[in-house]
Amino acid sequence: MEFVEPDDGSPFRRPPALDDRLWRHPSEVGATAPPPPPPKLVPHRTVWTVALVAAVGASVLTTALVLAVTGLVVDTAGPPAEPAVATVAGPPVTAVEPIVSIAEKARPAITQVKVQRGGARGSGSGVLFRPDGYVLTNAHVTRDATTVSVVLANGRELPARIIGSDPDTDVAVVKIDGDALPVAELGTAAHLKVGQTAVAIGSPLALAGGPSVTVGVISALHRSVRTRDSTSLFDMIQTDAPIAPGSSGGALLDGQGRVIGITTAIAVSDVGPEGLGFAIPIDVASSIADELITTGRATHAWLGIEGSDLDGATAHDLNLDGGARVQSVRPDSPASTAGIADRDIVLSVAGRRVTSMGTLVVALRSHRPGAVVNIEIMRDRQRLTKTVTLAERPPS
DSSP: OOOOOOOTTTTTTOOOOTOOOOOEEEEGGGGTTTOOOOOOOOHHHHHHHHHHHHHHHHHHHHHHHHHHHHHHHTSSSSSSHHHHTTTOOOOOGGGHHHHHHHHHHHGEEEEEEEETTTEEEEEEEEEETTTTTTEEEHHHTTTOOOOOEOOOOOOEEEEEEEEEEETTTTEEEEOOSSSSOOOOOOOEEEEEEEEEEEEEEEEEGSSSSSSSEEEEEEEEEEEEETTTOOOEHHHHEEEEEEOOTTTTEEEEEETTTTTTEEEEEEEEEEEEEEEEEEEEEEHHHHEEEHHHHHHHHHOOOEOOOEEEEOOOOHHHHHTTTEEEEEEOOOTTSSHHHHHHHOEEEEETTEEOOOSHHHHHHHHHHOOTTEEEEEEEEETEEEEEEEEOEEEEEOOO
16 A cells, blocks of 8 residues: 655646555545445435435425415415415424534635646645634645635635645645634544544635535544655544545534544545545644744654554563554664663653554654653663653754
């Protein structure tokens, strides 16, 4: 399996090899790809569909009956039965009210992000998260862009400028001029549960008419995806809510309409989209965005080790749930200064459990350079605690 990240909106891309499963950003799935097989019916969607069809059918039948009765009364010598007509009005179908409410609440804050890269054009999505015009999107959407504009949900297009981007987390911020702009309510991904409702809103295929809404569930948590340029995205939210091409940088929301993630990638094979989408947790995205707005760049805490996931056999032998095995320590790094050595197993950072290299990276990202943290390790079956002063990760 190969994980790739083509540039969004670029007309130049190499077609995937046969039987080669690819990870691509939503805006990179070509319009010529063969359509995916029909999705299986999900029970709760089926209930909504049946409820909706039944409600609409009942409404049509009721309306037809009222019209017939009214016409019949009008054709007689007696007065028309006006009370019967007055009873036609009623509330919307209750089965779709929650999603309708979420869409009405969030859609005004979802934008289209249009970019120009030399002679090529691209398009992604964005989320207005501050009323003075700051828009969250993906770093791969704005990468190498010479000009950027933002199209609001009402169709108004405004010039934008890139405030900053962080390829390590695939987060970028662009700015438009304006006041009292509609903003999305930001939530948290800290307490997500697999199976809960997920709503994706984006601007696919640069279509006019405002953002599109799709519905699914949280399929999995803490996924890792490696892009074509070898950038690893950690702690990703996986969803089966359809994410169409051009929706990179859009919003993934919970059942209360709060943003829990920024959509960034979908799974694609030679038969088309696989129905798997991935989003950056909003806690990470908003933290990086605040730093980009304040300083123009994102910084990441650095420990200075290279390692791998602890294999299952060793974990079982040591009675551990997992860990990150240190394979090498950079000279003059925080880890070296604190006495962390090759073959040590990292078990926790500041009390946060580490079960893999991915969770170690995520744990470190919750701290700023200069922070002093306790790191628990295992060495020769003995648990030790090392006090480490984290540094800013060097460019290399």
